[in-house]
Each structure stands twice: as C-alpha cells, then as structure tokens.
Amino acid sequence: MSAASIQFIMKTQSSSPKEPDDTVDWAAELCQESAIHGMPYVSRRDLHWTERLFWVSIVLLSAYYAISSCLSQWNRFRDNPIVFQYEYLFGLRKLPAVGVTLCTTYEDQEHVNQVINETWGLGPSNEKTAYYEKFLFVLNRLQYNKLDTLTPYENDSTLDNLNYVGMLMKLQEKVLMKDDELIVAPVITEVGLCQTTSQLNRYGNPYGKIENMTVVNVIECEFNSNCRLQGKPFNGLNTTLKLYFHDVNEFMLPHDLKTLHHNAKTDISFTFEFLVNSISAENDVRNLPLAYRKCRYKDEDNLEYYSPYYQSLCRLECRVKWALSLCNCKPFFYVAAVEAPVCNIRGMLCLHRSNWLEKPCECLPPCIENTYAIFSVQEQKAGNFEAAKTFERTLIFKMDLPKMGMKRRVVFSTDQLIMSFGGAIGLFLGASFMTIYGLVYLFLCFFVHKCKQVIQKRFLKKNLSSANINAFK
Numbered sequence: 001m002s003a004a005s006i007q008f009i010m011k012t013q014s015s016s017p018k019e020p021d022d023t024v025d026w027a028a029e030l031c032q033e034s035a036i037h038g039m040p041y042v043s044r045r046d047l048h049w050t051e052r053l054f055w056v057s058i059v060l061l062s063a064y065y066a067i068s069s070c071l072s073q074w075n076r077f078r079d080n081p082i083v084f085q086y087e088y089l090f091g092l093r094k095l096p097a098v099g100v101t102l103c104t105t106y107e108d109q110e111h112v113n114q115v116i117n118e119t120w121g122l123g124p125s126n127e128k129t130a131y132y133e134k135f136l137f138v139l140n141r142l143q144y145n146k147l148d149t150l151t152p153y154e155n156d157s158t159l160d161n162l163n164y165v166g167m168l169m170k171l172q173e174k175v176l177m178k179d180d181e182l183i184v185a186p187v188i189t190e191v192g193l194c195q196t197t198s199q200l201n202r203y204g205n206p207y208g209k210i211e212n213m214t215v216v217n218v219i220e221c222e223f224n225s226n227c228r229l230q231g232k233p234f235n236g237l238n239t240t241l242k243l244y245f246h247d248v249n250e251f252m253l254p255h256d257l258k259t260l261h262h263n264a265k266t267d268i269s270f271t272f273e274f275l276v277n278s279i280s281a282e283n284d285v286r287n288l289p290l291a292y293r294k295c296r297y298k299d300e301d302n303l304e305y306y307s308p309y310y311q312s313l314c315r316l317e318c319r320v321k322w323a324l325s326l327c328n329c330k331p332f333f334y335v336a337a338v339e340a341p342v343c344n345i346r347g348m349l350c351l352h353r354s355n356w357l358e359k360p361c362e363c364l365p366p367c368i369e370n371t372y373a374i375f376s377v378q379e380q381k382a383g384n385f386e387a388a389k390t391f392e393r394t395l396i397f398k399m400d401l402p403k404m405g406m407k408r409r410v411v412f413s414t415d416q417l418i419m420s421f422g423g424a425i426g427l428f429l430g431a432s433f434m435t436i437y438g439l440v441y442l443f444l445c446f447f448v449h450k451c452k453q454v455i456q457k458r459f460l461k462k463n464l465s466s467a468n469i470n471a472f473k
Contacts, residue, residue, distance in 0.1 A: 062428040069424035073417060081292050081412040082285065090223055090403040095276045097219035097229055097399050098372050099248030102184065103194035105141050106239040107171045112136055115170050120158065139164060140171055143254070144190035144319075144331060147352040153345050160344040164332040165206045168193040175234050182231020182395070185213035188333045191242070191254045197229075200251040203306060203313065203336055210335065218248055221276075227399040232392050238266050243395075245274070247370050250312045258371050269394040273375040278405035281367040285408050295367040295408070305336035311363050318361035326354045367408060375400055 039059060044052070116122050116132045123129070138149050153159050165188050169176075172193055177184050184195040187204030196204070202212045221227035233241065241264035244252050253259055264270055285293055290300070298308040305320065306313035320337050323330050327350035329343035343351065425431045 059429075066425050066428040069428070070421050073420040073424065077412050077414075077417045078292055081288055081410060082294075082408050083411050084279075084406045085409050086404045087280070087407045088403065089278060089401070089405045093278070093280075093405075094220040094222055095278055095370060095399075095401055096248050097221055097227060098274050098276075098397055099196070099198050099246050099250065099252075100182075100184075100229070100395075100397065101187070101189070101194050101196040101198065101244040101246065101252040102177075102233055103189070103191055103242040103244065104172070104175055104234065104239045105192070106175045106234070106237060107136070107140055108174060111171050111173055115167050118170075119162065119167065135159065136167065136171060140168060140192065142192060144333065145255070145357060147331075147348045150345050150348055154349055156345065160346075165193075165208075169206055175237060175239065177231075177233050179231045179233065181216075182229065182233065183214060183216040184231075185215045187252075188335060189252055189254065190333055192333070194244075194252070195233075196252060197248060198246070198251055199249050200310065200313070203251055203316070205335055208335075210338070221399045221401055223401055227401070228396060230394060230396040232394050234393070240265055245272075245372055245374070245397075246312075247372075250310050251316065253312050253315060256312065256315075260372060260374055262374070262377065264393075264395065267381060267393065269380040269392075269396075271378040271380075271396040271398065273377075273398045273400060274372045275375045275400045276402060277371045277373065278402070279369050279371070279408065280405065281408035282410065284410040284413060285367055287413070288410060290364075293367070293408075294364060296364045297367050309366070311365055314363035315361045318359070318363065319356070322356055322359045323351055326356050327351050 039055075112133055113124050113129075115136060116129055120128075120132060122132065135153055138153075142149060168188070169186070176186055177195055182197070184197055185201045186206050187194055187196050187198070187201050188206045189196075189204055193206065194204075197215050198204075199212075199215070199218065201215060202210050205211060205213060216229070219227060219229060243262045243264050244254065245260040245262075246252050246256075246258065250258075254261070262270075262272070281295070285295075286297065290296065296302075296309050298310060301307045301309040303309060303313060303317050305317050316334065316336065320330050320334050320340070323334075323343075324337070324340055327343065327347050329341045329347040329350075330337055331348055331351065332342050
C-alpha cells in the first residue's frame with residue numbers, strides 16, 4: 001500500500017461523523033424526573049451509599065404495599081362488587097302473582113284401551129293388551145330422574161318411534177282443564193304431562209309447535225288490594241294433584257330450589273297464602289362485567305334453543321345438550337331442539353346409565369327476580385261420603401306483598417376501582433396520573449435515543465466500509 005493511500009484513509013476517518021453520545025445516565029434521569037417520593041435521593045452522588053441504599057429500600061417497600069393494595073382492590077371488584085340491601089317497597093311497585101303448574105297421573109280404562117287399539121291394533125281381549133297397559137302406566141308416571149322404570153321394555157322394538165307425548169295427551173284427555181277462572185295450558189314437563197299458567201308455556205307445547213298457548217293473564221298485585229287467583233280443577237275426577245309454584249315468567253323445574261310443591265288430595269279444597277320475595281337491581285349493575293355481577297338480564301340471551309334468558313330455560317338447554325352429547329338423542333319431554341332426534345326406550349335407558357343428570361349446569365340467576373314462600377295452607381274437607389259426591393274442589397292462591405325487598409346495589413364500580421388505584425399509589429408512592437405520564441414520556445425518549453444511536457452506528461459503519469473499499473481501489 002502506498003503512502004498516499006494510507007494518508008487518504010486517515011483523512012477519511014478523521015473527517016467522519018463522531019460516535020453517538022452514550023454518556024446520558026438514564027437511571028439518574030429517571031430518579032430526577034420522577035415525582036415518586038424518595039427517588040431523587042437515590043441518584044444523588046453527594047449522599048453516602050448507605051443513605052442511598054436506605055432510600056432504595058423505602059421506595060421498594062412503598063411500591064410493594066402500593067401493588068398489594070391495588071391487587072386487593074382488584075380482587076374485591078372481581079369477587080364482590082355487588083351487595084344486597086333492603087329497599088322500601090310499600091306502594092312503590094307491583095309484583096306478579098305466583099305461577100302454578102298442576103300435574104296428575106290420571107288415566108281411565110276407556111282411554112287406555114283406545115290408545116292400545118290406535119297404536120298397536122289390539123283389542124281388550126288380546127293377551128298382549130295387559131302388557132301394553134303396564135307400559136302405558138309406566139309412561140304416564142315417567143319422570144326425568146326415574147328413567148330406569150323403562151328397563152323391562154328395553155328390547156321391545158314395538159315401543160320404538162312412537163309419539164309418546166300424543167299418547168299421554170290421549171290418556172289424560174278427561175283431565176285437560178276447562179276453567180273460566182284458572183285458564184291453564186297443557187305442557188310436557190320433566191315430570192310428565194301437566195298444565196300451567198307459565199308465560200313460557202311455548203317451550204312445553206305438546207302440539208309440536210314452539211308457540212304460546214292461551215293462559216290466564218298475569219295478575220299484577222298492588223298493596224292494599226285483594227290479589228288472588230282461584231280455580232276448580234278436575235272436579236268429578238278422583239285424582240291427586242301435584243301442585244308446583246314458581247315465578248309465572250319461568251318454566252317449571254320440578255326439583256329446583258325456587259320451585260315449591262304441594263300434594264292436593266281428593267275431596268279437599270285448599271287456600272294457599274304466598275309471600276313474595278322481590279329482588280331488583282339498580283341501573284349501574286348492568287354496567288358491570290357479567291363475570292363480576294354474577295347475574296343476567298333476560299335480554300342478555302346466550303342460549304341456543306331458548307329465548308329470552310331465564311335460569312330455568314338455561315338448565316333445560318344444559319340437559320338437552322348433555323343428553324345429545326352422551327346418547328345422541330333427547331328425552332321426549334323436551335320440546336326445544338326440534339331437529340334433534342327423540343330418544344326411544346334404549347336411548348332413555350342410555351341416559352340413565354350415563355348419569356346424565358350429574359353434570360352441573362352453570363346458569364346464572366336473573367338480576368331481577370321474584371321468589372315465593374308458602375305462608376299458610378288452609379284445608380276444607382267434604383263432610384261425609386254423600387257430600388263428597390257433589391263436592392267441588394277449589395284451589396285459591398292469595399298473595400301477601402312485603403313492605404321491604406332486596407336490591408342488587410353496586411358498591412364497587414369501575415370508576416371507583418380506578419380511584420382506589422390512584423389513592424393507593426398516591427398514599428404509598430406519592431405518584432399520580434401525571435407521574436405515570438412523565439415515566440411513559442421518559443421511556444419513549446430513551447427508546448427513540450437508543451434507536452437513533454443504532455441507526456447512526458450502522459450508517460457510520462457503512463460509510464467507513466465504502467471509504468476503505470474506494471481507497472484500496
């Protein structure tokens with residue numbers, strides 16, 4: 001290499017841009033610019049190292065308690081943002097009367113023979129008639145939690161692909177109520193064919209359509225008013241009634257904790273007095289996340305087969321879907337999921353052996369609901385045998401409205417959560433929103449500065465390489 005080339009390279013290197021300045025102490029800059037208590041003392045060079053270590057310990061301890069307090073407030077917001085408080089109801093609200101579902105296992109020999117003849121073409125004198133009579137007896141008493149009663153008929157193919165609901169309708173034709181006061185609709189339920197005042201009777205419609213049937217209008221009860229409902233069901237028929245009481249806007253679930261039940265014997269009139277328990281919700285409850293308020297409004301429907309959202313419908317859908325996943329069919333007493341195959345005898349026994357009812361259904365309660373408690377039951381019996389022949393069994397349902405009710409109230413909303421975070425951080429660290437803004441700004445400056453340094457170094461390296469190549473040429 002000639003002396004001229006060496007001299008050119010040295011001249012090029014001396015005239016190149018200077019290296020980026022790396023002398024900025026960003027840790028000291030952070031401590032000086034931060035409004036957090038104690039941070040400026042950490043970066044002061046004139047203090048003894050033990051004093052600076054003391055301030056570092058104080059800042060770390062304060063940060064620990066601030067973060068711990070924020071986590072505690074977050075857990076409170078997540079787990080208990082709502083409390084129940086009593087509110088005064090007297091004269092302020094109307095409450096609906098109780099819903100009633102009446103179930104019976106009545107059948108008479110005339111209709112039993114008629115069903116056997118229409119289904120299997122057998123007359124009363126045929127030897128297999130008694131066998132089918134026993135099957136109809138079991139079918140008329142079949143419940144969702146007693147499917148094992150069908151075991152004797154598991155291998156009988158003549159019982160497959162039958163219209164079980166239509167057979168029940170025919171068997172109980174005489175007890176389908178026609179009452180001018182207590183207008184009820186026939187529904188197929190988890191305990192068989194019943195009759196109800198529920199406003200969701202379309203989901204038990206035994207005629208094969210998801211549409212509402214005519215029932216008695218919902219009675220809105222006011223204070224100081226005679227709020228009652230009465231009827232004379234199944235007069236002249238010697239049958240025991242199973243009465244289920246529930247919210248009139250819910251579908252009856254036989255063993256639900258909110259469903260009351262009572263056996264109404266023959267030749268006895270009953271007067272039931274109910275006490276309503278009202279649970280309402282303030283408007284701010286809807287603004288909370290669903291997972292935190294742990295309740296649903298009826299317009300927050302997440303169901304596939306039912307609408308709107310009610311807890312009873314959610315549980316029905318849960319059982320239907322679980323039955324389909326286990327045995328690829330649903331029991332005949334579920335009207336919804338019209339396109340799903342209906343279980344035959346073997347299918348229902350498959351559900352029993354699979355313990356399909358053991359699956360827990362995660363169904364949130366409604367945010368606004370009414371529950372009922374039986375306050376008193378009065379009975380009136382027929383005087384003697386002769387009087388019993390002409391005795392008209394009457395059912396009377398009276399409502400007692402409470403002066404106080406429960407209300408879901410938000411005690412820890414989202415804005416309160418933010419303020420509690422700010423209070424905890426301000427108490428322990430002396431920081432605020434502007435402090436956080438300053439830290440973010442400082443971080444962005446550090447990021448931009450480092451990026452700029454990297455770009456300059458790469459540019460310098462590229463220029464030096466080009467200069468060296470040209471010099472050697």
